[in-house]
Amino acid sequence: MTVVGTTGLVLNEKLLFEHSDPGRKGYSLPKLDVPAASLPAELCRDEIQGFPELSEVDVVRHFTRLSTWNYGVDSGFYPLGSCTMKYNPKVNEAAARLPGLSDIHPATPAHLSQGILELMYRLQTALAEVSGFDRVTLQPAAGAHGELAGMLVIRAWHEARGSKRSKVLIPDTAHGTNPATASLAGYDVVPIASEGVLTLEEVEAHMDDDVAALMVTNPNTLGLFETNIEAICKLVHERGGLVYCDGANLNALMGIARPGDMGIDVMHFNLHKTFSTPHGGGGPGAGPVGVTKALIPYLPGPGVARDGDSYRFESDNADSIGRLLAFHGNVGILVRAYAYIRSMGGEGLKRASQMAVLNANYIRARLEGVYDLPYKRRSLHEVIFSDKDLEGGCHTLDVAKRLIDYGYHPPTIYFPLVVKGAIMIEPTETESLEVLDEFCDAMIAIAGEAKENPDLLHQAPVRSRVRRLDETTAARKPKLIWQEQGDG
Amino acid sequence: MRYIPHTAGDVKHMLERVGVKNLEELFVEVPESVRLKRPLDLPEAISETELLRELKVLAAKNATPSTHMSFLGGGAYHHFSPAAIDMLISRSEFYTAYTPYQPEISQGTLQAIFEFQTLICQLTGMDAANASMYDGASACAEAVLMSVRLTKRKKVLLSRALNPRYRGAVATYCMYLGLELVEVAVADDGRTDLADLAAKLDETTAAVVAGYPNYFGVIEDLSALSEKAHEAGARMVAAVSEPIALGLLKSPGELGVDIVAGDGQSFGLPLAFGGPYVGFFAVRQKDVRGMPGRLVGETTDLDGQRGFVLTLATREQHIRREKATSNICSNQGLCALVTTIFMSLLGKQGLREMAEQNLAKAAYAREQLAGVKGFSKVFGSPSFNEFVIRSQEPVADVLGRLEEAGILGGIALGKDYPELADCFLVCVTEQNRREEIDALVAALQGGAA
Numbered sequence: 001m002t003v004v005g006t007t008g009l010v011l012n013e014k015l016l017f018e019h020s021d022p023g024r025k026g027y028s029l030p031k032l033d034v035p036a037a038s039l040p041a042e043l044c045r046d047e048i049q050g051f052p053e054l055s056e057v058d059v060v061r062h063f064t065r066l067s068t069w070n071y072g073v074d075s076g077f078y079p080l081g082s083c084t085m086k087y088n089p090k091v092n093e094a095a096a097r098l099p100g101l102s103d104i105h106p107a108t109p110a111h112l113s114q115g116i117l118e119l120m121y122r123l124q125t126a127l128a129e130v131s132g133f134d135r136v137t138l139q140p141a142a143g144a145h146g147e148l149a150g151m152l153v154i155r156a157w158h159e160a161r162g163s164k165r166s167k168v169l170i171p172d173t174a175h176g177t178n179p180a181t182a183s184l185a186g187y188d189v190v191p192i193a194s195e196g197v198l199t200l201e202e203v204e205a206h207m208d209d210d211v212a213a214l215m216v217t218n219p220n221t222l223g224l225f226e227t228n229i230e231a232i233c234k235l236v237h238e239r240g241g242l243v244y245c246d247g248a249n250l251n252a253l254m255g256i257a258r259p260g261d262m263g264i265d266v267m268h269f270n271l272h273k274t275f276s277t278p279h280g281g282g283g284p285g286a287g288p289v290g291v292t293k294a295l296i297p298y299l300p301g302p303g304v305a306r307d308g309d310s311y312r313f314e315s316d317n318a319d320s321i322g323r324l325l326a327f328h329g330n331v332g333i334l335v336r337a338y339a340y341i342r343s344m345g346g347e348g349l350k351r352a353s354q355m356a357v358l359n360a361n362y363i364r365a366r367l368e369g370v371y372d373l374p375y376k377r378r379s380l381h382e383v384i385f386s387d388k389d390l391e392g393g394c395h396t397l398d399v400a401k402r403l404i405d406y407g408y409h410p411p412t413i414y415f416p417l418v419v420k421g422a423i424m425i426e427p428t429e430t431e432s433l434e435v436l437d438e439f440c441d442a443m444i445a446i447a448g449e450a451k452e453n454p455d456l457l458h459q460a461p462v463r464s465r466v467r468r469l470d471e472t473t474a475a476r477k478p479k480l481i482w483q484e485q486g487d488g
Numbered sequence: 489m490r491y492i493p494h495t496a497g498d499v500k501h502m503l504e505r506v507g508v509k510n511l512e513e514l515f516v517e518v519p520e521s522v523r524l525k526r527p528l529d530l531p532e533a534i535s536e537t538e539l540l541r542e543l544k545v546l547a548a549k550n551a552t553p554s555t556h557m558s559f560l561g562g563g564a565y566h567h568f569s570p571a572a573i574d575m576l577i578s579r580s581e582f583y584t585a586y587t588p589y590q591p592e593i594s595q596g597t598l599q600a601i602f603e604f605q606t607l608i609c610q611l612t613g614m615d616a617a618n619a620s621m622y623d624g625a626s627a628c629a630e631a632v633l634m635s636v637r638l639t640k641r642k643k644v645l646l647s648r649a650l651n652p653r654y655r656g657a658v659a660t661y662c663m664y665l666g667l668e669l670v671e672v673a674v675a676d677d678g679r680t681d682l683a684d685l686a687a688k689l690d691e692t693t694a695a696v697v698a699g700y701p702n703y704f705g706v707i708e709d710l711s712a713l714s715e716k717a718h719e720a721g722a723r724m725v726a727a728v729s730e731p732i733a734l735g736l737l738k739s740p741g742e743l744g745v746d747i748v749a750g751d752g753q754s755f756g757l758p759l760a761f762g763g764p765y766v767g768f769f770a771v772r773q774k775d776v777r778g779m780p781g782r783l784v785g786e787t788t789d790l791d792g793q794r795g796f797v798l799t800l801a802t803r804e805q806h807i808r809r810e811k812a813t814s815n816i817c818s819n820q821g822l823c824a825l826v827t828t829i830f831m832s833l834l835g836k837q838g839l840r841e842m843a844e845q846n847l848a849k850a851a852y853a854r855e856q857l858a859g860v861k862g863f864s865k866v867f868g869s870p871s872f873n874e875f876v877i878r879s880q881e882p883v884a885d886v887l888g889r890l891e892e893a894g895i896l897g898g899i900a901l902g903k904d905y906p907e908l909a910d911c912f913l914v915c916v917t918e919q920n921r922r923e924e925i926d927a928l929v930a931a932l933q934g935g936a937a
Contacts, residue, residue, distance in 0.1 A: 013599075020835075025837060026838070027570060027838040028570075029842060032844070033922040035848065035852060039707070039847065043737060044738065045742070051611070051836035053836060054835060059829060069593075070593065070595070070596035072582070072583070072584030074584045086491075088580075091539060091540065098544060100547025101547045103552040104550045106759065112556075115547055115548065119543075119546050126530055129529050129530055132524075141622035141626070141764070144805070181815040184661070186664035257524055272818065279584065281582055281587070281600075282586075282820075283620070283820045283823070284819075322656050323657055324625075326653040327563070331763050332763065342542070343491075343534065344489070344491075345534075346527050347528075349528060354514070355492050358502055358514060359502075361502075362502045365505050378517050380514075400590070431493070433494070433501065471799065473788075480602075480617075480799075481602070481609050481615075481616065482602070482603075
């Protein structure tokens with residue numbers, strides 16, 4: 001068995017403030033070429049207390065060392081369920097850095113921004129085609145931001161009809177952003193149960209005249225296709241509601257089926273999931289939103305429009321919900337997603353979804369019988385196991401920490417909440433058979449260790465730079481900034 | 489396809505192991521009625537060489553500070569960005585990593601965020617800052633929502649001199665929450681009108697929001713605004729879209745502000761037609777548990793070694809769901825890292841020097857422009873690196889002929905401020921050389937054709 005994780009020399013590194021030495025500098029500015037100016041003294045600050053003074057060497061070494069403490073997709077397998085940690089293509093990075101794309105000011109007049117406007121228009125069009133919607137806005141900066149846009153659009157549609165509905169139905173498997181977003185849109189959340197997939201009966205039982213929308217994820221967070229989606233959408237529509245889809249799991253469906261064809265009214269994309277843009281250690285992502293024709297007037301704006309060969313921002317639309325950001329969106333991320341779609345083409349995107357689903361099912365086949373598999377329907381791009389059969393008093397958390405010693409980023413754990421001790425594995429299509437086999441070997445070995453030598457799991461990780469961290473004290477006595485005195 | 493490693497042999501082996509005959513069988517749960525029965529209608533895939541060629545053609549159609557002299561500001565600023573920054577954030581352990589939920593293998597990201605939080609607090613004079621928000625406008629909106637939550641009041645006072653796009657985002661975020669958004673007038677000197685503020689403040693006011701500097705580049709009297717806000721029991725929110733100013737100006741914290749919401753784009757982030765930028769959000773100690781966004785805290789591991797973890801997560805969506813302080817999940821992590829590296833390289837001396845250059849160049853430009861026949865200064869209050877110029881000639885014509893001379897001379901104000909339809913906003917940073925400013929003046933002196 002090939003074990004990926006090993007030991008090695010890693011370097012320690014203090015905080016910036018602990019390195020600081022008065023007089024060191026790390027910058028270079030040209031000399032001032034106009035007369036100096038000043039402000040009235042009462043407007044001016046003293047020097048910034050605590051701000052570091054470092055040389056360029058200090059800073060470069062500092063962040064280089066910090067980077068070595070991290071694990072990225074480029075380091076190894078990153079099977080986080082519902083996060084779609086696929087490979088981030090390097091040509092996309094080059095694309096986003098091209099002069100002419102990276103350095104254009106957002107207030108540049110339209111006739112002098114034709115290139116970027118055309119790129120955005122083509123991306124809007126491509127995303128609409130992949131998803132089956134009539135129009136796409138590129139403005140939202142992340143998935144949750146897209147959810148907010150989508151729910152505000154839904155509410156605007158209702159308000160325009162004089163309909164004062166106050167509730168939103170959300171399955172118990174939903175990502176936490178779904179109910180949080182519904183609250184931000186001023187709705188009350190009604191959780192509904194799903195036994196694996198949503199049933200028409202469950203939706204029918206809750207779908208009354210006070211329900212504005214149903215929020216779904218398809219495939220859902222258990223990796224299962226919502227087989228009743230068409231009937232459910234029809235029912236919700238018949239009773240005057242709309243259906244919102246969280247598009248986080250779109251990687252299972254490209255070229256296979258389109259949410260817009262299922263009766264769904266609004267859906268957000270996660271470009272940092274399905275469309276390969278990097279996760280950045282917590283963003284920036286991008287959360288474009290697709291809608292059906294009826295909802296176009298309410299989209300946040302302005303969007304990009306085309307007149308023959310030229311491109312412009314659409315004129316002000318009185319029914320639009322307005323803007324959610326100062327400018328046009330995370331354009332640098334949009335450029336990366338566009339480059340990805342051009343590199344893959346329609347056939348490539350379909351192949352990506354097919355291989356993503358094959359990879360997840362292969363892992364399922366190899367680990368079934370070793371770990372408890374709570375749902376027996378065919379998985380799509382991700383598979384959920386639980387720690388039910390784990391021995392030695394070991395739990396999901398211990399498996400995750402032991403995987404680190406084996407050289408892997410752990411899968412998503414303890415989500416969704418409906419599966420006790422959930423382990424959600426999404427390999428994505430960019431992983432080879434070799435990597436999948438090595439990972440499965442590691443997972444099987446760990447299950448064996450739980451039986452033979454559970455302490456290896458309980459003490460894990462031991463190979464990382466730090467061991468398990470005290471999160472309880474961190475929350476009870478929060479220390480959120482470095483302070484001059486009494487610091488380590 | 490270079491991003492999908494599967495060979496025909498791999499696929500055959502895997503299908504056998506899974507126990508299905510073909511790929512089609514894997515999608516058995518997707519009903520026929522929703523299956524896409526045609527290929528996706530997208531352009532055929534192109535190679536890396538062709539892709540870059542296509543993008544360079546598109547790029548060439550855009551005006552940038554490399555092709556035109558640029559005096560555009562209005563919430564996005566052209567500043568120096570040290571070369572070291574891009575090299576460091578291009579390390580894949582930073583940019584291909586996920587949110588640091590597994591702290592043992594994310595200490596790089598976590599320590600960097602802790603340093604970001606600290607630097608933002610030092611810069612703004614506040615007690616705690618989160619790991620970032622999407623941008624200044626949405627951060628400002630979240631500051632308003634937080635004030636509403638904490639005071640349980642429904643009225644929000646927004647200065648007319650606050651960036652119009654920030655006001656727009658606030659309006660959208662608040663649109664269905666039963667809140668009352670009221671505008672406070674701008675005085676003749678370009679600052680928020682204190683008398684109008686006093687008249688509109690009452691016991692239903694949750695927050696007062698002003699820009700610092702404001703949209704006109706004018707430096708607001710935050711101390712006076714805070715005092716009035718606090719008299720009425722409201723929170724004072726300062727929106728900082730140009731944080732280079734904080735290298736010189738008194739920090740919002742020392743002026744009594746309760747929440748600072750701003751944008752760190754000036755700290756090393758490319759203009760990129762509007763994003764990704766980075767919102768920063770800083771509060772007082774008393775409000776920490778009510779703030780949105782991720783927080784990183786210091787702790788120790790099993791061996792007593794210092795480490796960092798995400799903390800106070802019970803405020804957030806993945807724990808608190810519909811009762812969370814915000815719905816935010818992904819923020820702008822890598823962008824926050826850019827600003828952290830920027831602040832480290834510039835340091836306290838560099839930021840001050842940069843601010844002084846901005847101030848000096850803008851002052852020089854303002855005097856020169858106001859000296860051209862047909863043009864005049866508008867607001868008399870001290871300003872930072874932006875100012876408003878009034879033109880006798882229609883603004884569209886002025887900007888048009890400046891463009892012909894290869895200059896992006898400023899932002900027309902008429903659309904957002906009808907009372908300033910004969911004015912435009914000029915921004916001058918340390919990136920504008922004296923020759924450029926002189927060229928701008930000369931082009932204006934050229935007069936209408």
